[in-house]
Amino acid sequence: MKVILLTELRGKGGEGDVIDVAQGFAENYLFPNKIAQPATPGNIRQLEERRHNIAKREEKRVADAEAIRAQLDGKPVVVDAKIGEEGQLFGSVTAAQVADAIETQLGVNVDRKRIGRVNIKQVGTHEVEVNLYRDINAKVLVLVGVEAPAPEAEPEAAEAEAAEEAAAE
Numbered sequence: 001m002k003v004i005l006l007t008e009l010r011g012k013g014g015e016g017d018v019i020d021v022a023q024g025f026a027e028n029y030l031f032p033n034k035i036a037q038p039a040t041p042g043n044i045r046q047l048e049e050r051r052h053n054i055a056k057r058e059e060k061r062v063a064d065a066e067a068i069r070a071q072l073d074g075k076p077v078v079v080d081a082k083i084g085e086e087g088q089l090f091g092s093v094t095a096a097q098v099a100d101a102i103e104t105q106l107g108v109n110v111d112r113k114r115i116g117r118v119n120i121k122q123v124g125t126h127e128v129e130v131n132l133y134r135d136i137n138a139k140v141l142v143l144v145g146v147e148a149p150a151p152e153a154e155p156e157a158a159e160a161e162a163a164e165e166a167a168a169e
Helices: 023-030 041-072 095-106 155-168
Strands: 002-005 018-020 036-038 076-079 088-093 120-122 124-133 136-144
Touching: 002 041, 023 036, 041 095, 041 124, 041 136, 076 095, 088 136, 095 136, 120 124, 120 136
Parallel strands: 076 136
Antiparallel strands: 002 018, 002 036, 088 120, 124 136
């Protein structure tokens, strides 16, 4: 059965895409949840008229995702966890813990469902992928039981501190 997607459906397509799905999936899930509508000739004509608006929304979503990627990519976040002997964790670090750490430390709200596989059971630095939108991903360094690296001081501030130390001697 052909349907027109009204919102993004992970793994199937984005808003405005015409896709082929099983009839039961369409009637029992997509239509009641207003994720899709049947691809009738009238609905396809309406879709063609809305293409410009859909393209604008798509550009905005991509721009927002790129901006968030710039804020997240390569940044470290510290996750607190109970650590046993030999660096083993009691339990493991979850995607929800990583999402909370990103929100509190970097100020970016990320849905836990968008965080890739988190299988952290040891102390150390682990790279976790965050899917922001379709094929736009960011990699975040998750530090478990490790102190976060101090942000590099500005060169002018470092020179001023060195001058103060020299004056004190």
